[in-house]
Amino acid sequence: MPTASRPTVAPAHTHGQAPFTAVLLCNLGTPEAPTAAAVRPYLAEFLADPRVVEIPRVLWLPILYGLILPLRSAKSAAKYATIWMPEGSPLKVWTERQAKRLQGWLGEQGHRVRVAYAMRYGQPSIATQLDALADAGANRILVLTAYPQYSGTTVASVIDAVSQWTRTRRHVPELRFVNRYHDDRGYIQALAHGVQRHWREHGRPDHLVMSFHGVPERTLHLGDPYHCECRKTARLLAETVGLEPGGYTVSFQSRFGKAKWLEPATEPTLKALARDGKRRVDVLCPGFTSDCLETLEEIAIEGRQAFLAAGGQEFHYIPCLNDQTEWIHALGAIALNHLAGWPTQSGPDARELATQKERAVALGAAR
Numbered sequence: 099m100p101t102a103s104r105p106t107v108a109p110a111h112t113h114g115q116a117p118f119t120a121v122l123l124c125n126l127g128t129p130e131a132p133t134a135a136a137v138r139p140y141l142a143e144f145l146a147d148p149r150v151v152e153i154p155r156v157l158w159l160p161i162l163y164g165l166i167l168p169l170r171s172a173k174s175a176a177k178y179a180t181i182w183m184p185e186g187s188p189l190k191v192w193t194e195r196q197a198k199r200l201q202g203w204l205g206e207q208g209h210r211v212r213v214a215y216a217m218r219y220g221q222p223s224i225a226t227q228l229d230a231l232a233d234a235g236a237n238r239i240l241v242l243t244a245y246p247q248y249s250g251t252t253v254a255s256v257i258d259a260v261s262q263w264t265r266t267r268r269h270v271p272e273l274r275f276v277n278r279y280h281d282d283r284g285y286i287q288a289l290a291h292g293v294q295r296h297w298r299e300h301g302r303p304d305h306l307v308m309s310f311h312g313v314p315e316r317t318l319h320l321g322d323p324y325h326c327e328c329r330k331t332a333r334l335l336a337e338t339v340g341l342e343p344g345g346y347t348v349s350f351q352s353r354f355g356k357a358k359w360l361e362p363a364t365e366p367t368l369k370a371l372a373r374d375g376k377r378r379v380d381v382l383c384p385g386f387t388s389d390c391l392e393t394l395e396e397i398a399i400e401g402r403q404a405f406l407a408a409g410g411q412e413f414h415y416i417p418c419l420n421d422q423t424e425w426i427h428a429l430g431a432i433a434l435n436h437l438a439g440w441p442t443q444s445g446p447d448a449r450e451l452a453t454q455k456e457r458a459v460a461l462g463a464a465r
């Protein structure tokens with residue numbers, strides 16, 4: 099019989115890895131390539147989500163597969179081709195950089211948190227990334243979406259995907275969700291910083307348009323807070339950069355389908371401003387934290403053409419937050435606020451370590 103030595107059996111739930119806390123940054127998703135073949139499965143997954151198109155499945159799916167996908171995939175791919183970056187789709191490139199820089203910044207601050215990113219539609223999927231984190235030992239996961247304003251069509255859909263994933267796991271990690279940050283100080287300040295930097299370099303416009311992604315107007319009457327949260331973001335940003343209510347307009351872009359969407363729509367707004375004699379208009383898309391098809395193609399290309407064709411003289415598109423330092427710090431602060439009171443199991447929480455030395459020891463131990 100072997101002599102009794104001290105058992106060194108690892109806790110079964112982590113298979114030997116030290117448990118850790120993770121942040122999963124979730125964005126919408128984007129095709130893998132600017133081709134009809136790659137756009138089609140992405141659009142199919144997106145538009146078949148009952149959170150996105152609230153039409154009974156039996157009516158909608160035949161329209162989606164019979165009409166929308168065959169007609170839209172190639173048209174949409176051609177648009178993606180105009181904005182594609184050497185590294186890939188802008189939405190994915192920026193989301194990946196945000197996750198990397200967020201991880202780096204949290205580490206510099208002494209927080210032992212792993213940051214990963216996932217896409218609600220397409221790859222890397224929420225389930226794939228949650229599996230990877232949980233398999234590596236994540237026992238607490240904060241789900242942070244790329245959407246500052248809550249909408250059932252976006253944030254709730256991410257929560258649905260996470261809930262679907264929990265059904266596939268025996269040992270489900272603790273989960274938290276950030277549902278919104280439309281009025282977060284850091285978010286507003288980061289937006290204001292981008293606007294003011296643009297104005298320092300190019301002067302101020304005659305008018306600022308803040309264009310948000312639209313949703314069907316019906317969702318507002320059904321209680322979706324999205325519209326109100328967009329208006330509040332815009333008001334706080336206007337106050338921060340010193341714009342009077344007459345100096346800016348909130349509009350909604352990307353209408354899809356025949357139903358009535360939130361108004362005013364962005365393109366008619368730009369044309370009306372040109373006809374009203376506004377020489378120069380600047381456009382910002384505060385609801386998008388990363389530049390993507392909807393900002394770079396629909397606004398910076400098509401919006402510009404519409405404004406100039408209607409008699410406008412100068413059109414400036416102000417880029418999204420992307421990986422700007424102010425935004426990474428704000429995102430970090432949002433994450434830390436939601437992680438508060440959620441200590442790691444493997445020792446004292448780095449945030450509560452009193453000295454630099456203790457922090458260094460804890461960080462060393464975590465590697």
Ligand SMILES: C=CC1=C(C)c2cc3[nH]c(cc4nc(cc5[nH]c(cc1n2)c(C)c5CCC(=O)O)C(CCC(=O)O)=C4C)c(C)c3C=C
Binds near residue numbers: 170
């Ligand atoms: C069908 C209805 C749609 C709703 C409702 C909707 C809400 C919504 N979307 C975003 C953010 C993004 N949408 C993007 C693209 C996009 N959106 C729709 C439709 C709805 N969106 C479509 C059909 C498309 C594809 C564009 C095309 O094929 O022409 C994107 C960009 C993705 C990219 O790859 O760059 C983003 C981001 C929000 C925030 C939102 C509700 C608040």
Ligand SMILES: [Fe+2]
Binds near residue numbers: 311352
């Ligand atoms: Fe959309």
Ligand SMILES: [Fe+2]
Binds near residue numbers: 352396
């Ligand atoms: Fe669009």
